[in-house]
Amino acid sequence: MAKTILVIEDDKFLRELITQKLLKEGYDTSEAVDGEEGIKKIKEEKPDLVLLDLILPGIDGFEVLSRMREEPNLSSIPVIILSNLGRKEDVEKGLKLGAVDYLIKAHFTPGEIIDKIKAVLK
Amino acid sequence: MAEDYLKELAETRKALLNILEDVEEARERAEEEEDKTKAIVSNLADGLIVLDWGNRIVLINSQGEKFLDVKTKEIEGKSLEELEKDPIEKLVKLILKKKKLYREELPLEKPREFVLEVTTVLLSPRKEKVIILHDISREKTIDRMKTEFVSFSAHQLKSPLTSIKWALKMFLDGDLGKITEEQREVLSKTYQTNESMIFLVDDLLSLARIEEGRYLYKLIPVKIDKIIQSAIDSCQKKIKKKKLKVEFRKAKGKIPEIKVDVEKIKLAVENFIDNAIKYTPEEGEVIASLSFNKKEIEFSVKDSGIGVPKAQQEKIFQKFFRASNAIKIKSQGTGLGLFITKNIVEAHGGRIWFESEEGKGTTFHFTLPFT
Numbered sequence: 001m002a003k004t005i006l007v008i009e010d011d012k013f014l015r016e017l018i019t020q021k022l023l024k025e026g027y028d029t030s031e032a033v034d035g036e037e038g039i040k041k042i043k044e045e046k047p048d049l050v051l052l053d054l055i056l057p058g059i060d061g062f063e064v065l066s067r068m069r070e071e072p073n074l075s076s077i078p079v080i081i082l083s084n085l086g087r088k089e090d091v092e093k094g095l096k097l098g099a100v101d102y103l104i105k106a107h108f109t110p111g112e113i114i115d116k117i118k119a120v121l122k
Numbered sequence: 123m124a125e126d127y128l129k130e131l132a133e134t135r136k137a138l139l140n141i142l143e144d145v146e147e148a149r150e151r152a153e154e155e156e157d158k159t160k161a162i163v164s165n166l167a168d169g170l171i172v173l174d175w176g177n178r179i180v181l182i183n184s185q186g187e188k189f190l191d192v193k194t195k196e197i198e199g200k201s202l203e204e205l206e207k208d209p210i211e212k213l214v215k216l217i218l219k220k221k222k223l224y225r226e227e228l229p230l231e232k233p234r235e236f237v238l239e240v241t242t243v244l245l246s247p248r249k250e251k252v253i254i255l256h257d258i259s260r261e262k263t264i265d266r267m268k269t270e271f272v273s274f275s276a277h278q279l280k281s282p283l284t285s286i287k288w289a290l291k292m293f294l295d296g297d298l299g300k301i302t303e304e305q306r307e308v309l310s311k312t313y314q315t316n317e318s319m320i321f322l323v324d325d326l327l328s329l330a331r332i333e334e335g336r337y338l339y340k341l342i343p344v345k346i347d348k349i350i351q352s353a354i355d356s357c358q359k360k361i362k363k364k365k366l367k368v369e370f371r372k373a374k375g376k377i378p379e380i381k382v383d384v385e386k387i388k389l390a391v392e393n394f395i396d397n398a399i400k401y402t403p404e405e406g407e408v409i410a411s412l413s414f415n416k417k418e419i420e421f422s423v424k425d426s427g428i429g430v431p432k433a434q435q436e437k438i439f440q441k442f443f444r445a446s447n448a449i450k451i452k453s454q455g456t457g458l459g460l461f462i463t464k465n466i467v468e469a470h471g472g473r474i475w476f477e478s479e480e481g482k483g484t485t486f487h488f489t490l491p492f493t
Contacts, residue, residue, distance in 0.1 A: 018288070020292070087331070106280050106320045
């Protein structure tokens with residue numbers, strides 16, 4: 001069965017591009033445009049992996065991570081942060097909150113992001 | 123006889139009165155002068171403190187009182203060492219540290235958050251010292267706003283640049299259907315142009331961070347040779363492509379760990395190596411060396427590259443500057459790399475310099491102190 005990737009990203013075009021790439025690679029996808037919807041979909045759909053942007057309207061990515069940590073049945077879902085925040089403080093904070101990887105959007109191509117996802121889901 | 127005597131006495135009295143009158147006039151004039159000076163001093167927009175030879179406070183003007191939250195009565199005649207109240211204590215510490223200060227910045231939190239620029243002047247004959255306090259909070263605020271603006275706009279640029287990158291890459295990877303060779307060529311070039319724009323934005327962000335002063339993050343002890351080696355390793359692709367001979371020469375003996383902001387020093391090291399590779403023609407040579415003594419480590423990168431034209435050498439560390447021969451070889455570049463490197467090195471208390479001869483090569487050096 002195809003694995004499901006939830007993409008939490010507020011930029012429509014970026015979301016479409018990465019979703020298209022994921023579908024092409026044979027994954028099932030689900031999308032959320034902000035933190036609130038993201039948390040809802042994580043709870044309802046229990047995706048196999050979450051691609052998480054950090055700067056989001058309302059509840060930001062860090063908050064999404066901390067809420068996932070509070071619930072034992074969600075904390076095992078791997079999260080890859082996909083953000084343009086590149087400061088060391090942000091990276092450390094994200095990883096400390098339990099993300100398995102931290103990718104700076106502008107430094108990775110869709111193909112490279114897929115490679116990272118494959119590595120995590122192996 | 124008595125008459126003569128009386129007359130003489132009367133004249134003497136007159137003369138004395140005259141002298142007294144003159145003295146009185148002179149005194150009045152002097153008082154007037156003093157009042158004038160006092161008025162000027164007390165109405166200055168800068169704070170002013172005068173110390174005698176024994177560092178005792180002779181005078182403080184009203185602006186000085188305001189800056190330091192003190193009253194003349196409380197501190198007049200006291201020596202600096204006796205003043206232990208914040209914020210004046212901070213000023214005292216600064217003054218006692220150095221004999222002469224010129225535009226030294228002193229950030230204060232009390233009575234409000236602001237920054238003073240402190241200058242001391244020695245009045246030679248009686249060894250009195252004048253301390254001038256100049257409020258530069260406004261300049262600081264404007265400077266910070268400028269940096270925040272750069273940081274904000276650079277950040278806003280990143281998202282659309284990412285979309286462009288991803289979309290172009292998907293075209294190139296054939297994710298969106300087959301493309302012709304001709305299309306591929308143009309798309310590749312567009313992709314590269316977009317990549318250099320991303321680099322520019324990254325550089326602007328690092329620059330903004332340096333200027334925001336929050337650039338030095340956490341100082342942790344590291345093995346600097348590891349950082350250098352991994353910077354060289356990450357360039358292997360380019361090195362092979364250009365058939366360069368790259369060497370890393372380490373000084374004998376165990377290289378002591380040094381406390382640095384790892385991410386920033388990595389950036390500084392990478393900039394040196396990256397530049398050497400970028401501006402050295404095919405089959406050239408790049409030698410990185412690391413040496414140390416009791417006080418500091420020295421890292422240098424020597425290349426057999428294009429060199430820096432003599433007339434432009436003094437500008438090489440300036441923001442946005444690129445040498446004319448460098449622009450010819452690589453049209454894309456931000457002119458920020460060495461500026462950032464210099465800031466990083468100096469923030470660590472190190473020095474940076476270079477020697478270069480056009481057409482022969484360049485050697486860049488930086489040092490980092492152990493403490």
